[in-house]
Amino acid sequence: MDGVGKQEGDVLVLGATNVPWELDAAIRRRFEKRVYIPLPEPEARSVMVKIHLGDTPNNLTESDFDKLGQMTEGASGSDIGVLVKEALMEPLRKCQQAQQFLPIGNYLVPCKQYPNCAYCPPKLSTDPPNKNYDCSRCGAKRMQLWDVPSEKLKAPDVCVEDFQSVLRHSHSTVSKEELEEYENWTRQFGQEGA
Template sequence: MPVDPSVIAALTVALDTDSENLALRLHLVRLLLEAERYPEALEHSAFVLSRQPDNTEALTYAARAAEEAGQSSRADSYRRLLRALRGDGATAPEPPTPLTSTPAPARLRTDGWDEAPEPIFSAEESTIRLSDVAGMEAVKRRLNIAFLAPLKNPELRAMYGKSLRGGMLLYGPPGCGKTYLARAVAGELGAQFISIGLADVLDMYVGESEKNIRALFAEARRRRPCVLFFDEMDALGRKRSLRRESATRDTLNQLLSELDGVGSDNEGIFVLAATNHPWDIDAALRRPGRLDRTLLVLPPDAPAREAILRLQCAQRPVGTLDYAALSARTDDFSGADLVHLVETAAEYALEDSVVRGTVRPIGNDDFKKALREVHPSPRPWLDMARNYALFANEGGIYDELVEYLRAKKLL
């Protein structure tokens, strides 16, 4: 029986007001799969996995949706994670997806299977600088104090005994530029940048995930100065009390050991991690010497919003736009929201151009229409974060968040 589109629409609206209802979201995923709306199913499955990375139902749906959407490598990653969580090593492993073009020699496993090659994590040179990041002056200052100034001033670093090791946790609403900031830090340092996700680490064989972590830090030490960036850190470093599966416990312990630099020197390795849910991260990861500094990355302020809007419009045919007024009307918009707003306004102008049979520039009226459709996404996150800021602010870890919520009259 075909899926009624009105049911999907109703569920989507319900999730707009209750975005953390994961059971409802999974029900929507099932309907989207039946309706063959695979990209949407994949997006919602990924949302569930960002909250519950060990949710086997979501992994199953994500693998199918990714495969049907033509993203075979992504589907393979989800399947590997699923097998690892289930402890299912009975079937022959799929060929590993190479992370670089240089093959590693295969080795023979003691159980008779061909062992996957030692992981080689690809690094890149970042061309982004902090000057490319609009606004966020307080964030830039913290990053400068923590990483950049000590590196650029070795004499002062030695005088004050400042180490070039350590880590920082970037947290805040989705779409506010945490990954972009990490790349900017790597660019400022002139350092190699290695971005890591859960699928790059977790392996179906017992003990292989820990080997991947060791190989990752070994690669970083060879490439120092190097910025290691862990995206969605709550997936890898989730509180042990919240884990429904034990498959990643040893992986977390290995990560803690590598962060401590046990048996190795981590000087010149800068660890940055991003999360939308800092309250779900194991407390052991936030001890001194690990991810001991926390930085709140908020939605862009008015000057930053105007800069983002101008940047997004720079390569499009635009008329006379009132960027200041647009910036004022997009309070609480994330950077991703602003990109979506410009794209929506461009769609209206394109549609009108097709009807008219002549190209016209994007105008203020297009943005007025787009603003009726695009809304700020950080508010649900801020509503959820308010409870942690009020009742779980041990040691003042969320003081910045409390200050922001008070300024927004949300406390």
């Protein structure tokens, strides 16, 4: 990379591959630097979660982001992107699965569990058709998502539990064996990067 940007007409060629062992010797010789970029560290994964989350309403603390950075060990940048997309869907899933909604101000928020309290009236098959199932104690209204007017619906903010729920069912797309191959190739032909 000597002289990069010093003379007009010079060209810098930068390449990337996920299969460096497929490069023949002639190609390897053409690239002076062969740098291995490892999977992101916990701090970088925490920042990636923040970046992908953007300005989406959430209640995550700095401690939660740090915890997510630790919990995503072995995840690639792409894995983090998929994780956040899935976690962003969790509030919608909560709305879809809710059987009761609580009035909060002018909005209806899905209850976290059914029944919301021990005094919520259960729905029985013998009940008359127009029975009111609103709870007089906690105020929860028995309804499904399609019964909630769209302007009244308030989806819950994304929380750390949403990420934990997604992480229970997801796996890294990079195996330990693949990482060993990259490290072996780097020891033989490349150098560590940062």
